[in-house]
Amino acid sequence: MEARQPDNLVERMQSGDLDAFEEFFNTFKRPVYATALAITRDPFLAEEVLQDCFVKAYRVRERLDPGRSPLPWLQRVTINLCYSRVSRRKALAEPITSLITNLVVDLAARPDQVVESREVLEVLQRGIDALPPKQQTAVILYYLHGYSLAEAAEIADCNVGTMKSRLHYALKALRVRLPVERRVPVGTAATVRVTSR
Amino acid sequence: MSCKRICRELLWLARFGEFGPSSAPHLDHLADCGHCRDEVGFDRALVQQLRTALAQRIEQAAPSPGAWGVILERAQAPERGIRAFLHGQAGALAARLRTATAISAMALAGIIATSTHVAITHPQAGSAETEVLTNGAGELFERQPLVPRPRGAAPVPVNYVVPGPSDPEDAFLVSASMPSAAPADETVAEIVEPEVVETSVESVILLGGAASRVAPLDPLAGDPGRSAEPREAHEDAAAAGEPY
Numbered sequence: 001m002e003a004r005q006p007d008n009l010v011e012r013m014q015s016g017d018l019d020a021f022e023e024f025f026n027t028f029k030r031p032v033y034a035t036a037l038a039i040t041r042d043p044f045l046a047e048e049v050l051q052d053c054f055v056k057a058y059r060v061r062e063r064l065d066p067g068r069s070p071l072p073w074l075q076r077v078t079i080n081l082c083y084s085r086v087s088r089r090k091a092l093a094e095p096i097t098s099l100i101t102n103l104v105v106d107l108a109a110r111p112d113q114v115v116e117s118r119e120v121l122e123v124l125q126r127g128i129d130a131l132p133p134k135q136q137t138a139v140i141l142y143y144l145h146g147y148s149l150a151e152a153a154e155i156a157d158c159n160v161g162t163m164k165s166r167l168h169y170a171l172k173a174l175r176v177r178l179p180v181e182r183r184v185p186v187g188t189a190a191t192v193r194v195t196s197r
Numbered sequence: 198m199s200c201k202r203i204c205r206e207l208l209w210l211a212r213f214g215e216f217g218p219s220s221a222p223h224l225d226h227l228a229d230c231g232h233c234r235d236e237v238g239f240d241r242a243l244v245q246q247l248r249t250a251l252a253q254r255i256e257q258a259a260p261s262p263g264a265w266g267v268i269l270e271r272a273q274a275p276e277r278g279i280r281a282f283l284h285g286q287a288g289a290l291a292a293r294l295r296t297a298t299a300i301s302a303m304a305l306a307g308i309i310a311t312s313t314h315v316a317i318t319h320p321q322a323g324s325a326e327t328e329v330l331t332n333g334a335g336e337l338f339e340r341q342p343l344v345p346r347p348r349g350a351a352p353v354p355v356n357y358v359v360p361g362p363s364d365p366e367d368a369f370l371v372s373a374s375m376p377s378a379a380p381a382d383e384t385v386a387e388i389v390e391p392e393v394v395e396t397s398v399e400s401v402i403l404l405g406g407a408a409s410r411v412a413p414l415d416p417l418a419g420d421p422g423r424s425a426e427p428r429e430a431h432e433d434a435a436a437a438g439e440p441y
Contacts, residue, residue: 018269021269030259033255033260043258051268055271121253124247128251140251144255174247175240175243
């Protein structure tokens with residue numbers, strides 16, 4: 001999911017061209033906003049993060065490398081801004097979140113609760129919120145934005161093995177949240193792979 | 198390899214699409230093991246649901262139309278220089294110092310106000326010189342006035358209460374010698390502590406010769422009736438350097 005960067009966009013922005021800056025904003029605003037919204041789940045907070053991110057990009061435009069896409073840098077700044085803001089609100093929000101999470105898990109454990117995709121998604125949303133920031137970032141970059149492992153690792157400032165490990169543990173944590181009754185029996189894809197050998 | 202380990206490795210391979218020629222044993226196991234197929238299938242379903250859940254978070258997500266205007270305005274605003282930054286920091290520091298000073302002054306005043314000597318005694322023990330007060334917990338306590346002790350005053354006599362003698366005859370003799378106000382069962386005797394007199398003892402130990410000689414200072418040396426001539430030292434039984 002790479003936003004295409006017009007030619008010489010960063011160089012024009014570095015020369016103080018405000019039209020180039022607007023083009024820069026329009027090119028990268030969606031992935032940046034999506035990341036901010038996926039982490040914060042608050043449109044107002046996500047917009048604040050978006051503004052801060054692009055204001056910072058304009059102020060440090062001289063340091064941007066014209067030969068590389070600025071998107072990984074923008075994503076990294078966005079992630080850092082998000083977590084610095086989320087951590088300020090965490091003390092207030094955490095008890096309610098954990099309470100709801102427990103309720104959802106308790107309800108899900110009841111056998112009379114039928115497998116419903118919407119409920120599974122709810123459980124997953126809570127599970128994503130409960131992940132540690134690094135695992136949450138990995139999940140958002142890899143599964144939401146569709147970055148490759150190498151790109152996601154570059155944005156998260158770690159190596160590929162670490163990124164894999166974070167994804168592995170994130171999925172492991174999400175798996176335990178889903179009760180056995182809700183496991184959708186999808187074994188056919190693996191079987192097809194085996195039979196096609 | 199155990200089924201559990203193969204299953205773990207299969208999950209890892211499937212998640213990151215890393216199946217290759219070396220994965221043949223894993224795939225063979227997968228073809229035969231229903232449990233592993235369920236696990237891998239569940240993992241794939243989980244990833245699909247995860248993608249859907251993440252997409253739900255940002256569906257129809259777009260910044261507001263006014264975002265660009267705000268960003269442009271903020272980007273063009275002059276950056277706060279180092280002087281403005283330091284000025285702001287200094288202001289904040291001064292405010293904190295003011296608060297800290299006020300709190301310290303109040304604490305000091307409180308300490309001074311409450312540092313009088315307070316002795317908690319029985320309420321009946323209050324005398325004319327003391328003041329019986331009640332604290333916040335409803336307990337009575339006695340506050341004694343602070344009277345400075347005069348310097349250079351004579352030593353204060355100390356009264357000791359001693360029990361009376363157990364022998365009835367001795368008790369009669371003691372009570373007869375005491376004033377009539379003293380109770381019969383105990384005796385109050387006034388004892389004035391004697392003044393401490395500094396004394397010093399000077400001695401000369403002479404070592405050498407066949408035996409040690411000790412020549413104590415003659416206390417009567419200044420007496421005109423006595424001879425000032427040194428007396429002959431006597432010989433010690435123990436040799437010099439020997440233990441006693």
